[in-house]
Amino acid sequence: MTDTRLAIVGGGIIGRTHAEAIGACAAAELVAIVDPFESGKSLAAAQGCAHLETLEALMDLRPDGVIIATPNALHVPQAMQLIRAGIPVLVEKPLGDTAQSCAALVELAAGARVPGLVGHHRRHNPIVRAAKAALSGGHFGTLVSGTISSTLYKDAPYFDVAWRREPGSGGPLLINLIHEIDLVRHLFGEISEVSALTAHHQRGLAVEDTAAVILRLETGGLITIALTDAGVGPWCWDTTAGENPARFPAMPASSHMFAGSKAGMSLPDLSFWTHEGPPDWTLPQVNRPLEALAGDSYIEQIRHFTAVIAGRESPRITLADGARNLAVIEAIRLSVAQRQAVPLPAQRLNLSAEPNAMME
Ligand SMILES: NC(=O)c1ccc[n+]([C@@H]2O[C@H](COP(=O)([O-])OP(=O)(O)OC[C@H]3O[C@@H](n4cnc5c(N)ncnc54)[C@H](O)[C@@H]3O)[C@@H](O)[C@H]2O)c1
Known part of the structure; x- marks a missing residue:
């Protein structure tokens, strides 16, 4: 060949x-x-x-x-x-x-x-593939709520490149959050409504440096996302998943926590928490981590x-997926501008x- x-x-x-x-x-x-x-x-x-x-x-x-x-x-x-x-x-x-x-x-x-x-x-990452397989297996149930942190501190020279400072091309909504949107859609299905606030007080650039975003899924679950490229903390896929170790040494922290109707799962560590019997907040939960194959995304x-x-x-990841991901980001921008929730057409x-x- x-x-x-x-x-x-x-x-x-x-x-x-x-x-x-x-x-x-x-x-x-x-x-x-x-x-x-x-x-x-x-x-x-x-x-x-x-x-x-x-x-x-x-x-x-x-x-x-x-x-x-x-x-x-x-x-x-x-x-x-x-x-x-x-x-x-x-x-x-x-x-x-x-x-x-x-x-x-x-x-x-x-x-x-x-x-x-x-x-x-x-979507090519073995961790995501293992998570997707577990969700398809039925032990998680349906997504009830989720918490995603995308906390990064980008160094000043990163912003020397003009397009990274400019509205329409730069800012963590477009550069970073769009990966989270794709991941949510891949794991849990379509997003039906978004609400968001942004801030740019930390860097003072025209583009945002921080955002708080809420997603409603078509299946009814809610996911909140804390996003910043100007805050210190390890809780981000890029800095925990070990996907690009030459640029981002991996730290042992979770960045994504998803609560299902039957189990809880966090990423990238692939913790998978369940009760021994029916879910009950008074009973202990057991973590049986999922296993991922080795591989480079x-x-x-x-x-x-x-x-x-x-x-x-x-x-x-089809071109239509890429278009949909961007449509969600545009709805998030609209929510920020209008200070209200924005529904997304199916x-x-x-x-x-x-x-x-x-x-x-
Ligand atoms: N998948 C990921 O994890 C990931 C990570 C970083 C960047 N990106 C995306 O990749 C794209 C590039 O990001 P980057 O950080 O590498 O940017 P960059 O500025 O480092 O690189 C862009 C390159 O494009 C070149 N270029 C400019 N005009 C051109 C033209 N007309 N024809 C050919 N080349 C031209 C520039 O000289 C530069 O080398 C962006 O869309 C960004 O969002 C994706």
Whole structure:
């Protein structure tokens, strides 16, 4: 079997992670980095692949698939250009800068029958896969309530890059919370209503640095999320799951706690608490942690992308999922602006119209 020839557009922080994952994935080969700036040039030199300045130049190489890891506003136009050329895409999150432009991308890909994935890499994480399997097994019951902490302290140089400070592209709602939204939807189903408050008192940037968000699920459960990129504490997936140890050394804390009608589960530690008999607050609970296989989310994401390109697997995170995640973020922004709860229309994007969108 020959390697799947992949290119990366955008050789910044996450572009480098993808390049390293391709290097570690037996099924894939990195053929080019497309990035007109110095970061892309130096990454291409370090990876020993071609360095190109434009997507037009990439077309001559005819890669089997392309990862889009550029600033958010470029995602949709670049993905559209590639899909029109018949090239499958893995688009970093958020899928685009507006839910409306994302919907147009979903439609284009469906019409062209070109598969697409979104870079919500947590769905490839063995911890999340173990949690999802346990939920499907019925021992958890239905979600009653959940608490998620996304507590990070981003250092000052992180904000030297302009798009990370700008409303519409930066801020932890779009950069970090969207991963939580995808995780909630993946584990527990669709979100029907949101309420939120934001603050930017800590950094004083135009974008928020802190938010308190409440989600109501279609199944009736409620989840509260405490989000900040300016607060110190270990309670965040990035700093506890060990997903990217070179950037974020893993600390032994829980960041996600979910109470079901039959059991309680926390992540990333995979604690799974039940009573020996029927639930009763006066009786002790026993923790029987779930087991996860070993594995790297980013490498598995690349392997999965090669399998999607070959038609052997269906996208685990469809372009429609990416569009829906962004629609939830937009509703959260509206809730902040209007100071009231915002209902979300039931998700009726036509997933079945998306190429290969029938599994998981
Ligand atoms: N999945 C994740 O965990 C994760 C993590 C970080 C970032 N992201 C997402 O990835 C994207 C990039 O984030 P980042 O932190 O790597 O940003 P970054 O600023 O470090 O990198 C962006 C790169 O895009 C390049 N670029 C700019 N214009 C370009 C163009 N027209 N054509 C090609 N390249 C161009 C820049 O030179 C830069 O190298 C964002 O959408 C972000 O939300 C995802």
